[in-house]
Structures are given as structure tokens and as C-alpha cells.
Amino acid sequence: MPPRRWIAHLDMDAFYASCELLRYPDLAGQAVVIGGGRRHQPVLQPDGTRRYATLAGYAGRGVVTTATYAARDFGVHSGMGLMKAAALAPQAVLLPVDFEQYRRYSRGFKAAVAEVAPLIEDRGIDEIYIDLSDVPGAQDSVGHDAAGGVRAVAQEIRNTVRRATGLTCSIGVTPNKLLAKLASELDKPDGLTVLTHADLPTRIWPLAVRKLNGIGPKAGAKLAALGLNTIGQLAQCDAALLRAHFGRAYGRWLHEAANGIDDRPLVTHGEPVSMSRETTFDRDLHAVRDRAELTRIFTELASQVATDLQRKGYAGRTIGIKLRFDDFKTVTRDLTLPQAVADAAAIRQAAGQCLKRVDLSRRLRLLGVRAGGLVRL
């Protein structure tokens, strides 16, 4: 028997919110929302207790980055505007985002996992894929359960993460990344789900097509218009019809994905492609009337990109800008230079060239600066 391929997807539970609960244990069990700017830090009071800001009366353009499960019970979810979240759960505690802290915990849980299983693909701050195929014990049967060994390995990883960070995670273990990603959500939070291809009809096919990693709002709506709502309906659908509606590559992918087919390897190391900084203004700004403020922000963004590049040891040959107007229309412009640059002045200069190519009659809500075509310094 050849060894089975066992891929795990590990997803930290309500990651940012859970990190904050470690710092503020008095909030355990409460509806807590992480998001917005820095204007709502908890205040330590003379009696030693903390006073927290709540969502009530929030005014601004912030969105929910993460919400605790208690807050989710009110219908609050990530990406939702904080104004809307405040209407749903005015009493929920609002905490500012502290990426530095989350990155520490992120490094912590990844290092803990690597002790058990070193083949890891990084998928951002709070999730990873892990190849368990060659981890000792993963191929063992337990009684009549061929997946018993890998289940034990995954459970050990969960225990290790918990010990190292105090945080819980959910893991899906399946023959490939696509199914593992789906499976990790099936028993969230603090869950472990092991699936094989045999489980496809009962566990995967009833799910909405939008659960598939790679089907977003647009493709989801298009599939719905075709009467395809579940992964099972998609799996049963004629492959030629999917190609006709979605193009050759994406049509084929849809058909394979719905049938649980995915042979993508883990990517265990990678170089960054671009680095960018962007900001949404508190109020929409006009190129002429708010010129001084826009110039200041523009220069600041260029300088932040330069700092990021230098800190990580890269230079960028393509400098670009991003603008979002008051009607939410977004445009980009970029410029490829003869030489890669990493200093603030050169980035600011190139970004300024890009800006000249944009019609600035509408007011702006967002400005961004980007460096692509990265080379190692």
C-alpha cells in the first residue's frame, strides 16, 4: 500500500479576538469586536479595573476585523462596517487592532506546529497547511480506522498549539488542501475533522458553493443564477457547461473542485511579490481643496513603503498608486523604472508621476502606494 497523502488545514479560532482575551481575561465570554483605529484603547481606572469602549455611538469608517463568537451570535461578522455592528450589538466591547501582538502569537503557534510536523505552508497570520503524510504514526491504523493514526497526530498538534499559546484552533485533515480547508470549518471552534474522498457526498456536497476556497461573491452569484447552489449540484453539472459559462481554466477548476480533486503541492517557502501601504481617509478629500493634506499623506505612504522594503531587504522596480473615489470606483496606475528603488524620495517621485495620469475631479476616499517587481537587496 502506498502511503496516503494527508494534508491538514489549521485555522486559529477567532484569532485576533482570542489574543485579546488572553490580555483582557475579564472579557471572556463577552461580545467583543476588534477593529477601527486607535481611539478606543481600554482605560485603566483608579480601582484597578479597566473601562472598555463599546460599539454604542461609534461613528467612522472602520470595519470589524474579528468578533468573538458571543458577538457573532448578534450577527456581527468580519468585514462588516462598525456602524452596522453597533446597531446589532451596541453593548459589545470594541478593541483596537494590535497586529504586533497577533504576529507574536502567530510565530508562536507556527513554531509549536513545526515541532510536530515541519512541512508547513504559511497562509497568513492565522492559518497554515501542514503535510502530515510522513509524520511518524500518521499512516498507522487504529483498529479498523485507517485514519486513526493521522487523527492522533492532528490531535497532538492541537494540544501543542494550546500549550504553547493558550489558544485553540480547528483542524481539517483530508487528502488535499482544498478539502482540508473545507474540513477545518466543519467543527469550528476547537474542532478536528478527518475526511476521505468517501465522505464527499455526505459531508461536502451539501455545502454552499461559496464555501469552496476560490468561489467568491461574483462566481457565487453567477452559479446561483444557473441554479447551482450546493457543491453537489456543481459536481453533478456538465463540465462543458461550466467551461462555456466560466472559461476553460476556471470552468475546469470548478468541476474538479466540486469533485474534491486538487493536487496542488504545499508551498513551503516563497518570496514576496509586492509591498504596499494604503489608507482610507476620515472624510473624502479633494485634490485641490485638500491638496496640502493629500500631499502629506501621499509622502507618508511612500515613506512607509520605503521603510517596509528596507526592513525586509527588498527594492521594487515597479511603483504604483491606488485611488478610490467617493463613488467607490478604484483606479491604479503604475510605472516601471530602469532600476529597482527602495528609498522614500525615489518612490515618492515615481508615485507622483503615476498620479499625474489620473483625473482628480472627484473626491478621494483612499490613497495607496505600492512597490512591485521586488528584488532582494
Added chain:
DNA sequence: TCTGGGGTCCTAGGACCC
């Protein structure tokens, strides 16, 4: 109660070269 910030990848057209 409109919609953050940081990314990746894909497509498509035009320039330019052989």
C-alpha cells in the same frame, strides 16, 4: 447606518522584437 488594509493571481491589449 454602505463597504479596511495587505496581499496573490489572472486576463487582456498594446508595444516591441525576432
Added chain:
DNA sequence: TCTGGGGTCCTAGGACCC
């Protein structure tokens, strides 16, 4: 002087993800 085909680079936009 009516016109092929392939390859690469550049640019702009868009879908999608965390």
C-alpha cells in the same frame, strides 16, 4: 503595401483571500 506567429514586457482592472 494589407500582413503570420510566437514570446516577453508593461499596464490596468478585477476576482479572490486573510
